[in-house]
Amino acid sequence: MVRIDGGQSNNALIQVRNVEKLYHRGSETIRVLDGLNLDIEQGEFVAFMGPSGSGKTTLLNLLGGIDLPSSGSITVAGDEITHMSGPLLADWRARHVGFVFQLFNLIPVLTAFENIELPLLLTKLSAKERRQHVETALALVALTDRMDHYPRQLSGGQEQRVAIARAIVTDPTFLLCDEPTGDLDRASGNEIMDLLEELSSGHAKTILMVTHDPAAAKRAHTVLHLDKGVLVEAGQGGRQ
Amino acid sequence: MTYRKLILRNIGRKKTRMLLTIGSFSVAMFLFGLLTAIQNAFYQGVEMAGADRLIVRHKTSMVMPLPYAYKEKIGRIPGIAAVQAACWFGGVYQEQKNFFPQFAFETEEFRRLYPEYLMPNEQWKAYAEDLQGCLAGSKLMKRFGWKLGDKIALRGTIYPGNWEFNIRGVFENTKQEDDTGAMFLHYKYLDESRPIKGLVAWFVVKVEKPENALAVAKAIDAEFSGASFRTLTETEQAFQTDFVKRLGNIKLILMIIGGVVFLTLLLVTGSTMAMAIRERTGEIGVMKTLGFSDRLVLALLLSESMAFALIGGGLGLVLIKLFTLGGDPTGGMLRSFHLSSLDMAFGVVITLATGIGSGIVPALGAMRLNIVDALRRV
DSSP states (O other): OEEOSOOOOTTEEEEEEEEEEEEEETTEEEEEEEEEEEEEETTOEEEEEOOTTSSHHHHHHHHTTSSOOSEEEEEETTEEGGGOOHHHHHHHHHHHEEEEOTTOOOOTTSOHHHHHHGGGGGSOOOHHHHHHHHHHHHHHTTOGGGTTOOGGGSOHHHHHHHHHHHHHTTOOSEEEEESTTTTSOHHHHHHHHHHHHHHHHHHOOEEEEEOSOHHHHHTSSEEEEEETTEEEEEEEOTTO | OOHHHHHHHHHTSSHHHHHHHHHHHHHHHHHHHHHHHHHHHHHHHHHHOOTTEEEEEESSOTTSOEETTHHHHHHHSTTEEEEEEEEEOOEEOSSTTOOOOEEEEOSTTHHHHOTTEEOOHHHHHHHHHOTTEEEEEHHHHHHHTOOTTOEEEEEESSSOSEEEEEEEEEEEESSTTSOOOOEEEEHHHHHHHSSSOSEESEEEEEESSGGGHHHHHHHHHHHTTTSSSOEEEEEHHHHHHHHHHTTOOHHHHHHHHHHHHHHHHHHHHHHHHHHHHHHTHHHHHHHHHHTOOHHHHHHHHHHHHHHHHHHHHHHHHHHHHHHHHTOOTTSSSOTTOOOOHHHHHHHHHHHHHHHHHHHHHHHHHHHHOOHHHHHHTO
């Protein structure tokens, strides 16, 4: 279940309360998020839509702990992340968040296998355990046969699948996807959305996705619209 | 995958830049080694100087002689264990370029005064019994392909004529890097064969207790303060230092050259590292997003610059060490051209310091990098 009215929700995995985000440019103050409230339960697949500059990516950054709100609070799985210090927040991100970017953002000097293994270096897993995790993730995204390929040797769709494998390899609490199909053709985009759907329905992953693509948004359980920093509408996706 | 592998992959991502950076470190460390070896060669005499040895020379100049008769008077001064006359011979072997030092020493106290020179007893005995005998260092023997028992001829420059010597002994030194490129001959042979007799260039004095060396030196100079040949007595170390200083402040010159080289290296590699890190701003943002802490990012980037330094600097140090093992490259001017283990260790420290110095500013910048800003630069 997803709520945007700020009412109490006992089962919410993610609770956003009165979040504001302001940017200062010279003497001008830009209010990107304006008193936002949001509750998302475990296993939800939420799509955020809205025009450019509406605050979608900013909201995603705040939920992922890579940016801090100007005011308000964000609580994820009982941890209030808005008051965490840098090292604590880095550790929290490593354990709880899987990021998928529009431009894939793989490390070009590492193979697909090594890119996926990268976040596991921050864990206490042995080399053998890391290998098992990576192989499982590779199998999930159906890229086992490409594990030794470098990003430049992969298609855009394959690169994004590697990026998704990297995001899920640590079994994070939730996935944040910023325009995951934005740099792909329709067919590849559909493959990626199939994969995200599978992670949501087959593995009960909580997924929060920013997209401009209505077709991609339809795959989500819930579609939220952001306009001028305010969540103005909550609609049902196509998969309810 | 390991962090080490990640570091190596990152430093190897631009092959040309990697090779040029490693090359810069190699050249700089080679030059550091070269300057150190040259300095060692100049100051080897100072390092070798015995703490219990004094040099008595003419007060006015090193080139002015002292009467041999002073030996007995010096020997009577309390606190002196041994005294011996010495002269610079200055002969030329075949050609002027074949320079090597030759010293005429008295035989009686030589081994007591210079215990650092090692040779078999039978060779010493053969030398002592042969007035035309000489002792040659092992490096000198190797340099000219001489063999024990060879007869060699030197053309005298200070003492004209052709002088023949029989090689009766080959000496080594207690420390391998110390000089074995010189030759010793009998003072008696020199003195008997030259027209003006009874003069010495300097006396070498062994004191009974090193802590009394300065007092003994003062006593010697006081003994001859009213004589026509006044003396200047100093420790062997001071004598050797004074000798090197006559060539100019070698140490300062070498330090300035070395300093300029390393400053240049720091600027070049610092700018290379800055460029390499700036190009990867987006990737650094991604790594931080994945949970790499600021400190871990700093450590990884500093490790990269240190890896460049260690590979390049290590290569330069190995090359210069091999070069110095070949011995004096000048054919006689730098007889103790060597790098000690301590010099090598110092080289490694400098390499690491330069690695940190060149990487610290861009790595700190990356550490402080805001993730959102970094991701915008992808």
